[in-house]
Amino acid sequence: MVLQQEPAGAVVWGRGEPGAAVTVLLSEDGGLVVMKKTTWVKEPSGMWIIVLDPMGQGGPYALRAEQGSENVTLRDIYFGDxxxxxxxxxxxxxxxxxxxxxxxxxxxxxxxxxxxxxxxxxxxxxxxxxxxxxxxxxxxxxxxxxxxxxxxxxxxxxxxxxxxxxxxxxxxxxxxxxxxxxxxxxxxxxxxxxxxxxxxxxxxxxxxxxxxxxxxxxxxxxxxxxxxxxxxxxxxxxxxxxxxxxxxxxxxxxxxxxxxxxxxxxxxxxxxxxxxxxxxxxxxxxxxxxxxxxxxxxxxxxxxxxxxxxxxxxxxxxxxxxxxxxxxxxxxxxxxxxxxxxxxxxxxxxxxxxxxxxxxxxxxxYGEKNLIFQGPFPTGAILEVTRALLNVTYTQELVWRQRDAPGFEVCCSSGSAPCRWLPAPVVTAESRTVTLALGGCGRLVLGLRYAWAEWPCEYESCALYNSWGLPAPPFLLDTLPAAETPERSRRAGGKELLLLPGSSCAQGI
Missing domain, CATH: 3.40.50.1110 (SGNH hydrolase)
Structure with a gap:
């Protein structure tokens, strides 16, 4: 078997005669005892437990438990994770x-x-x-x-x-x-x-x-x-x-x-x-x-x-x-x-x-530094009302792997009608920004989601990945701000910043 290495101590436990002493010995392959621990069998459960001293990686070792004249030995034991x-x-x-x-x-x-x-x-x-x-x-x-x-x-x-x-x-x-x-x-x-x-x-x-x-x-x-x-x-x-x-x-x-x-x-x-x-x-x-x-x-x-x-x-x-x-x-x-x-x-x-x-x-x-361990995730978006575009910013450089793969949807309303999800085709994907077309959308954009399906894409062919081949995970944002007023649009040049969830999360970059 493998037991947990340092800095933790591996735990060994078993059954015995209630009230009896149990001694556990850890020895190297050649028979040299490197650790000896003694405990008592609890009453009335008949269980005993011993925490071994922290051991460095490696082996093999033998582990022997003794109670009176009875003993059990386990061999070929290594320490690791x-x-x-x-x-x-x-x-x-x-x-x-x-x-x-x-x-x-x-x-x-x-x-x-x-x-x-x-x-x-x-x-x-x-x-x-x-x-x-x-x-x-x-x-x-x-x-x-x-x-x-x-x-x-x-x-x-x-x-x-x-x-x-x-x-x-x-x-x-x-x-x-x-x-x-x-x-x-x-x-x-x-x-x-x-x-x-x-x-x-x-x-x-x-x-x-x-x-x-x-x-x-x-x-x-x-x-x-x-x-x-x-x-x-x-x-x-x-x-x-x-x-x-x-x-x-x-x-x-x-x-x-x-x-x-x-x-x-x-x-x-x-x-x-x-x-x-x-x-x-x-x-x-x-x-x-x-x-x-x-x-x-x-x-x-x-x-x-x-x-x-x-x-x-x-x-x-x-x-x-x-x-x-x-x-x-x-x-x-x-x-x-x-x-x-x-x-x-x-x-x-x-x-x-x-x-x-x-x-x-x-x-x-294991705390390995500078290791990319997950795909790109959005941090924000800018809505260009006059051009009916949505620019979504991501945490990592993007690879637009499948250009015709469906992926993004926006929840739109013309004002009086209820919100409905419509496809938002990718126009461009450059560096860390994806630009989506909102042609079928009204003036009110209430939500944005990606890969929101039971079968989002074909094998290894979702729309967005990073340079290390890791897919962008799905997301949902259903509380986008209401469409801007004409006055706000003029002040902001027809654009509005939309914050997406997860922007403060660790992205592994």
């Missing part, structure tokens, strides 16, 4: 299921210092101290371990994230998967986190916020808190370096517009719980990365995927932000895969997903 990967089916997809699977599986053996562990899907009505089952005990990466079956183990996104981080960091990585397909965020949330967002005390199928109708009867693994209880709570003693999360498809059809609360609440709650469970060794602002939703149905008029993507950022468009500090995001809306044999909701290109995720991890979790 430990990441937890969780979510639903796009996190559970194995390396066997992705693009270039055979090549990826064949390459696995070249990374013996990336170790993998997978918890089996399980649910519980009460918080558990131990995992009920394990799909994959701590193992070396092999073709069999990484491609055991469809949605079984091991996670392709998790593996590729760990592999890419290993290639950048060059020290051991431990990867822990706890994922279950088709599950909403409520199932992964503790009752404490759900109460933060207005869910009642009861965590059964009726646990929906006031005035929010449930779209379906929540049962089995969809029941609030049952996956937190069975798959996350048993891991809380672990010292972690970071979390990777790929979930949200289920919530595009359930409590969609509560995700801007439930997701930040889950992040904050997991951070508190892992910090406390590891006796303070997991840092309070545990780095938390996530994948923004990809695509589903090409021609769907439904905007629930677009709304969920927006809510994944707490309605600010980019992360980290004030509501979601210490987070990072991989945009995936341009990686649609209509021909995926696992359904279009399961695109096979997980390499790009993991690449974008590891850029965020290196910038946010």
């Amino acid at each position: 430990v990441w937890l990967c969780s979510g639903q089916s796009n996190m559970a997809m194995t390396v066997l299921q992705i693009t270039n699977a055979s090549r990826e599986l064949a390459a696995a053996a070249r990374y013996p210092y990336v170790r993998v562990f997978a918890a089996a899907p399980a649910r519980s009505e009460a918080e558990l101290e131990d995992l009920e089952r394990i799909d994959l005990p701590w193992s070396l990466p092999t073709a069999e371990n990484l491609g055991h079956g469809n949605f079984t183990h091991f996670s392709a996104v998790c593996w590729l994230l760990g592999r890419y981080l290993y290639e950048a960091l060059r020290y051991p990585l431990g990867l822990v998967e706890a994922a279950w397909g088709g599950t909403p965020i409520e199932a992964w949330s503790s009752p404490r986190a759900l109460r933060t967002c207005g869910f009642p005390e009861d965590t059964g199928s009726s646990a929906v916020p006031p005035n929010i109708s449930s779209h379906q009867h929540l049962s089995g693994p969809q029941t609030p808190s049952v996956l937190w209880n069975a798959m996350i709570h048993p891991l809380l003693n672990m010292t972690l370096r970071g979390v990777a999360w790929y979930q949200g498809e289920a919530n595009a059809f359930l409590h969609t517009d509560r995700y801007n609360c439930t997701f930040p609440a889950l992040i904050a709650d997991w951070r508190r719980a892992f910090h406390a469970g590891s006796a303070g060794q997991t840092e309070p602002l545990l780095p938390f990365g996530f994948v923004q939703l990809s695509t589903y149905r090409r021609q769907s008029p439904d905007d629930s995927f677009a709304r969920l993507r927006w809510h994944q950022t707490a309605d600010l468009g980019v992360v980290p932000n004030a509501k979601m500090p210490g987070t990072f995001m991989a945009v995936a809306m341009d990686l649609g895969d209509e021909r995926s044999p696992y359904g279009s909701i399961h695109p096979r290109d997980k390499q790009n997903v993991a690449h974008r995720l590891q850029l965020g991890a290196r910038a946010v979790a």
Whole structure:
């Protein structure tokens, strides 16, 4: 296995005879003992826990636990960084299921210092101290371990994230998967986190916020808190370096517009719980990365995927932000895969997903300076009333990759008619500015949005990227100032500054 390296101390725990002393010894491969710790088994739980002294990267080591004449020894242990990967089916997809699977599986053996562990899907009505089952005990990466079956183990996104981080960091990585397909965020949330967002005390199928109708009867693994209880709570003693999360498809059809609360609440709650469970060794602002939703149905008029993507950022468009500090995001809306044999909701290109995720991890979790880890985001716009143009300014140099790709829409009104969303074609994209045509718009521009669709563009062919190939994320602004009066227009030369969300957020530049 891999245990968390310095500056944190790795946590080791287990069961024993209540009241008995347990001694843990860490030794080098040659048998030299480098650390010895003793504790007592708690009553009546029968659990013991020890925090090891911080260890530098490397190994191998042996870890021996002794109670009286009984002992257990674990071997081939390294110290490095430990990441937890969780979510639903796009996190559970194995390396066997992705693009270039055979090549990826064949390459696995070249990374013996990336170790993998997978918890089996399980649910519980009460918080558990131990995992009920394990799909994959701590193992070396092999073709069999990484491609055991469809949605079984091991996670392709998790593996590729760990592999890419290993290639950048060059020290051991431990990867822990706890994922279950088709599950909403409520199932992964503790009752404490759900109460933060207005869910009642009861965590059964009726646990929906006031005035929010449930779209379906929540049962089995969809029941609030049952996956937190069975798959996350048993891991809380672990010292972690970071979390990777790929979930949200289920919530595009359930409590969609509560995700801007439930997701930040889950992040904050997991951070508190892992910090406390590891006796303070997991840092309070545990780095938390996530994948923004990809695509589903090409021609769907439904905007629930677009709304969920927006809510994944707490309605600010980019992360980290004030509501979601210490987070990072991989945009995936341009990686649609209509021909995926696992359904279009399961695109096979997980390499790009993991690449974008590891850029965020290196910038946010590891503090790598001057690393571009996300695409361009708008900071403001100037409305030219007389020419019916809108000039949108971005944070980075733009690459107008697909000139005929639909992308921008404006919400227009002629005054008395209700606001309606109309396409705003790109006229030019130069340097950091995009100019949009407002020919079909009235004098009142009330909103602006980009890539607001379930399937925004073809594969790697959205309208805007940066020079590093990272797509501009979707955004929504539905509170633009009213059209200027003729007098204001004359004073401002027919132009008005419109501020967009996220202008104060870190852009990784």
